[in-house]
Amino acid sequence: MLETTKLLAEFTTRPDAALPDGVRHEGRRALVNWLGCALGGARHPAMGIAVGATAPHSGGDATVLGRGERLGALDAAMANCLASSANAFDDTHLATVIHPTGPVAAALLALAEGRNVSGAAFLDALAVGIEVECRVGMMLVAPPAEAELGWYLTGTAGGIGAAAGCARLLGLDVERTMAALGVAAAQASGFRQTHASMIVALVPGLAARAGLWAALLAEGGYSSTPAALEGTAGFAELFSRRAHLPAATEGLGATWEILANAYKPYPCGIVIHPVIDGCLEIAGEAGFEPDAVSRIRLAVNPLCLRLCDRPTPPGAQEAMVSVHHWAAASLARGKAGLEEGSEAAVAAADIQRLRALVETAPDETIGREGALVTVETRDGQHHERHITHALGSLERPMSDAQLDEKFTIQAAPVLGQAAAEALRLAGWGVDDLADAGALARLARPAG
């Protein structure tokens, strides 16, 4: 049997990890995108509750991005990842549907605040942690593994990636890194039934906390078992069926999964995105009148309906994974940002009217990044858009400039325009930071 735990630990600790330039740049994109999302989610109701329930029992050595409170590093890792997940606006490794950056970046930033580590080391650990996270996820879902068991892979693989990143930043050796991976694997959790509730953001937050804690415990000498991931009663066996162990380690260091990470242009389930693309194009047509719409038909990949078939979402949390809502909202408003996912939008009469018109049909011939949107109006107009690759997919990636815009619309309302700009520049310039903790300090709101 492959010694998966050991091989991943060896990768995590290899001293000569000069990352390819493309990997480093993708790490910066992931970081800037994540910082924006953490600020964009800082005021989400789930954050208010989670920080409120945790703060009386926590320390105060780390920053909660975009908020006044401080928490202990473990809980700050949790909170900052929860925030970055709260609006489903983060990023997606499409092969596993993991949202990879949150658990790793949040754990690393909370760790970096208390230890004097360079921005270059931080970026290196971020890329390595994301790589381990995505590799672990691929082991669980790559054929012959059954992919659709209902596990929430950001929760099951995220903590292991966070542990790897933190172990690397701490300079742990192979044996201690193996312990970190094992302690993180023992905390792996989360399933899809709790999507459409605030738990969808809690589980990634927990993964961030679990990974950081695992690395700190391993640093202290906590023991694990050598085959935590691959053993017969181990992680892969239990969190998958017919796990494909080689996917975790084949070509490790030669190919990089972070290059297959996609950034969301819209704050909702990624399988909805091609529908939004189509609706926004239609809404942008000259003379299009949302009030005149009489029929909306969506042909989508079956996965879209398995995850997001919610014709009448009662609130914003459920609307986040409702293809009906986002089709209606983007047709009604010609936009698909945080405002279109708000409680006000979910309750708005014009959007409700359109939502009730949405008809969905699964279509195996349509890829996961595609959709066929057909809209009819009372005066006999017929609008049709066939999207093959949604904006934000690997074929149509968000540009650096689009990521900048996405960052700013989230960060500026929380930090103010000037502070948001300083953080944005620090994110792109992370390699030059003498102390990576500066990223956290720049993300504290004034006053």
Next chain:
Amino acid sequence: MLETTKLLAEFTTRPDAALPDGVRHEGRRALVNWLGCALGGARHPAMGIAVGATAPHSGGDATVLGRGERLGALDAAMANCLASSANAFDDTHLATVIHPTGPVAAALLALAEGRNVSGAAFLDALAVGIEVECRVGMMLVAPPAEAELGWYLTGTAGGIGAAAGCARLLGLDVERTMAALGVAAAQASGFRQTHASMIVALVPGLAARAGLWAALLAEGGYSSTPAALEGTAGFAELFSRRAHLPAATEGLGATWEILANAYKPYPCGIVIHPVIDGCLEIAGEAGFEPDAVSRIRLAVNPLCLRLCDRPTPPGAQEAMVSVHHWAAASLARGKAGLEEGSEAAVAAADIQRLRALVETAPDETIGREGALVTVETRDGQHHERHITHALGSLERPMSDAQLDEKFTIQAAPVLGQAAAEALRLAGWGVDDLADAGALARLARPAG
């Protein structure tokens, strides 16, 4: 489909839960046993590492039993359950092999320290939490479910029980209790590959923390999904195969699983206990000389070897789940307490010699609580003991007096004789405590 989450929440919140006298007394037994084990594990190496890695990032509003440090309530729940699990000396619900009291009691005690709740309410919440925990476990492993998947049920069900207990102590309503159960279920984790390492105690600790946090989040309004336990991509579907949902709720409140809880007389895996019984009887025979032993044969239930087949444990952590070690140690020393499980005992030449002589054989005709022990000596003696029900099993339960003795040998070295006695009396008299937090205050070491 059964509305398992809702039914368990209704049970948890029912206002008329005057518990039967037998249930209350079993709750007191579970509590006294747990307090002793938490103190007995307070100085375990795993505790030093876990508290050391956590304290710099934690609050200080709760007691770590038997230690000088204080932690935030969430982390104290973790630490106190970790301690009570660290020596594998705690308790076992045999139908599920859950060690039930730790996650629930540790969560409740940390909660009680910060809220003024009576000892009677504490005991009530403890029994209800343990009931929910064991019921959730039975749902996962009762036929037709496959029982032996490798999950660590104290970790997967423990947090849900802890959440139920805490929700009851907080007086949450049905809807908020459902949210607590769901948030706890989303944190369920742990698998057996990490047994024989310090993770075996970490996972129950995490369950305690997860359950308390779930209840606090639910109190604050955090949302979950109504079918977290029973939904198609929910807890039962993922943590079992062919889960038997009715086992969670049939006869709830009429029959009580806490009455099927067993307390360990020996600090090791419970499947080893009948072997120890046999070996201690043989060691106690007049004229028995360990040095003369030439052969040791153990016929045991197959589960014993599936979990504890470790002929040469490298250290105390692995020896805890080595039937070879405990047969040798109890024959060599005529005792099977914490000392016989220590690093010194694992390395002792006399025990090592006997360990190498142990031969094991699985025998389907022997029940889980039985063993056939055969010992031969160089001078031709032949000792044989057939144990059908180990001490501590439901057929031969530990008496209150035996639990007292077990408490004192663990608590007195940590607290001193007088303070240990005061805590013991407070445990048995928990119903009369105006403030259940007194249990924690009495468990602080002097100075």
